[in-house]
Amino acid sequence: MTDESSKKPNQSQSTGMNRRAVLAGGTALTASLFMPKNLMAADYPTAEVNTTGLAVTDDTVTIGILHSITGTMAISETGSVQAEKLAIDQINAQGGILGRKIEYIQEDGASDWPTFAEKAKKLLVNDKVASVMGCWTSASRKAVLPVFEQYNGFLYYPTFYEGLEQSPNVIYTGQEATQQIIAGLDWVSETKGAKTFYLLGSDYIWPRTSNKIARKHIENFLGAKVVGEEYYPLGHTQFNSVINKIRLKKPDVIYAIVVGGSNVAFYKQLKAAGIDMTKEDPIVLTISVTEDEIRGIGGENIEGAYACMKYFQSLTNENNMEFVKSFKEMWGDDMVIGDVTQAAYLGPWLWKAAVEKAGSFDVDKVRAATPGIELGTAPEGYVKVHDNHHLWSKTRVGLAKADGQYDVVYETAELVEPDPFPEGYQ
């Protein structure tokens, strides 16, 4: 690690030594109020901060990283692993957590859900890790969830996902569906006057649930119309038929939640079929294409599409400039950072804040300390943990450019409250 990064993010959160009530909404203040106290391990005897037999010694604490680095999901999960390692390095350079360096054990979920469950159990039972940063797909999270609940582990899950879940053993650092969808639809309806929508997705739970929410919002709140809704199997690579249908229905907006290899095929074929996204006829609005995916799609093939995320690499706040710089220093200049990568980066920092607030590594105490944790140093800006274990965060709309980056064209004024079980959208 370099010097710059070691100076980097400081927790705004007060520590266990100096416990305060959480700043209620005091967003701007928190960033610079407290310089990190150099917490000495000696002030926190191991016997006191670790009463449940976790892998904590006098100078180290071990956590797990559980992502796919082989198999089909490795494409997506690589960025998360990189971000988590960066955060861990930075925390260690600042002196670690409660005076202890973070060490990590990385396991490969191999894009295979039973393997995820097996590895999760190994990390919790065998390695006694204090927390786990991991999982990407909903399927992998569903597979490990019973393991985490049974052995009382603590998982930081980075991906935007469909909601409908709230586990005491998971902190969801990505957006649940309503946080990602509703503000974007409002925006496209207000500023672009969109009246008709064509919903499209890969065939699994996240796109289906997201489109369900989108449809309710479009029909019940925007008074607009859904003219088509379609799902294609994961890995599908031929979209000419649906492109024909879209052309006939002439929707104002194509709302696309296509993932993985299908993503690349869809946008390439859309462009080849003569639908020029820069003309905004129709507008393409997606919630599944981050900067990471654009590398595979090719910027020239998706230029002009809008994406609805909470984070874009092009954000110009200071936190993000620092983050992008250290990320590239660590992993190479040609790296791009997408929404999930940033959310994964928050995991170790949120855990650090919670542990220091709790003054303990014990999962129960960390869990109790977690709601209300604030992070003023997040690259996406200020975030806060809700009682429901999701993050308050802003929704932003970005316009894809040919160089593979997004121009942020809109962001919500306030943080959007996470609502994993949204009323009126079920």
Place this chain on the structure above:
Amino acid sequence: MFADYSMSELGAIFAMQGFAGLILFSVFVLMALGLAIIFGQMGVINMAHGEFMILGAYVTYLVSNFFAAFLPGIFGIYFFIAMGLAFVVSGGLGLFIEWAMIRHLYKRPLDTLLATWGLSLILQQLYRSIFGAREVGVTIPDWMMGSLPLTDLIEVPINGIFVMVLAVGISVAVYVMMFRSGWGKQVRAINQNRVMAGAVGINTEWTDRLTFGIGCGVAGVAGSAFTMIGSTGPTAGQLYIVDTFLVVVFGGAASLLGTIASAFSISQAQSIMEFFLSGSMAKVLTLLTVVGILMLRPQGLFALKLRK
């Protein structure tokens, strides 16, 4: 079902869907041809077929980077060079694999299946180590990514035409090689009776190697072409493999004509159903139909009249 559309729109629907079906057909043919050559003529199942395709795609990626960096003036034509190279590289690897692995296993055809599966795992990991786990973006020359507007409604994607021309071209080339050349005669002779073919002076070893190499080379060209319509990543080969196998099995694995007929029927069925149903249901129905027919006619559409 048709009530929402005017007559001119209906005409356009059929024109465009027909065209979409033809593109899908061409894609299937390109995918399956290499596999069908190897299986049909050698009885070897190449489970690493998808990985050979992706090798072609990665070659295209490298060539495009090379041209962008050193020869930007003629970037527009790099794709042809890339396809040629993809054939050479994938074919070359094919030759090597035949020499190193396959030739030892001709007497155990089931075992080639396992060995090439192992090979596919190794190739995937190599791609991942060399090119990274993420997908790479292959820049396609602008002229290939446009479309030709025929009427207001009907637009024909140029890359679709390109894929079709390529599929036809390669099919013709394979046909000529197999049925109109001396070499093709040798291949077919070996297929029918290896020992006798050897006895009449055919170099069976070299012919086998070349057949395998050509099959892999065709896969490489297909992979190169698919950079226009799909993704290029270490595991992208897996996206195609299921469809590829289905096409080959459904066609009656030993017959090239069967492969083409099966590609045609599956693609047309799928693209028609995709239009009237949702995409996922269309896929399921297509698969169920294929299974149903396979149950009644497990040897596929076009079976060799061989009883074993």
Place this chain on the structure above:
Amino acid sequence: MKTNTLFPRADIIGFAVLAVVIFLLLPAVLDSFRLNLFGKYLTYAFVAVGLALCWGAGGILSLGQGVFFGLGGYCMAMFLKLEASTPENTAIQSTPGIPDFMDWNQLTALPWWWEPFYSLPFTILAVVMVPVVFAFVIGVAMFKRRVGGVYFAIITQAFAAILTILIIGQQGFTGGVNGITDLRTLWGWDIRTDEAKEILYYVNGVLLFAVLFAAQFVRKSKLGRLLIAMRDQEDRVRFSGYDVASFKIFIFCLGAAFAGIGGAMFTLQVGFMSPTLVGIVPSIEMVIFCAVGGRLSILGAVYGALVVNWAKTTFSESFPELWLLGLGGLFIAVVMLFPNGLAGIWSEQIAPRLTKLISKNTNPATGQGAPAE
């Protein structure tokens, strides 16, 4: 003397050694986490034993055993899911009392074909019978028309692919790509605790031995000898007046039944079932277990399943970025260098030397060694 023909001395030793390994050695040296892992590996051994019969003895290579494993597993998972989805547990859903994934997919009632899975006896029957019926249909269609060899292999593979896509596509009924997760109790007995896992491990071991005895019986019966004759000279058997297809169908169904039991035990021990166990990849991996163990040996198949999975776990824990290379290399090495797998190495290399060693000291012993039969 029937027992002698059913169990030659070498086989008795082999079975005994395996029993010691499974029931004494592994539980003694492994902690409960690792033991549970080995329990999971043993569920694959069911499939491998079935494959040793189909492939090694019968010459039928199925690349779709994952289908049967998955069907057995899904049957068990449906029962467990229904038990876990009590109206109290699912109170937050719009329709309480149905499995959570159905609720997410806007189903408002349990599909009719889920209803029977409220019953455990029906489920146990289904675990065996659903794969068998499926195998029977495939078997009749294929073998009656004399489809075999490589072609049969890729058709079964196509079935694996199709079933995966069906399961993923019909997520309202099957849980889709997530699979059926969060299974809790079996007739009120919590299957998630360490004690439960340990008990399940032994149940698994006992069932495996039952399957092994059945396999041994088949091999030593006239049917087994006919199978081997068919593998080597199918036409001669046919000309001798035997209905070759029926024997093949039978052995294929038997393999499917074994796989179904393995799948159900998998669901119980791992706590969920997902389509990733049905597709092409797991199906081929199961063949590899059998190949590594020695395709001719039913005991070898068990060792193969244990060794490959253990290697996979260890390898992916120590060198996660490289384990695919190792696994791929293992495939190739076994096929190219050790076509008879571990059992072959044992019977060709180790056993003769052991015999020599023993016969020097004591009376002449029988020639064959343990796992090889």
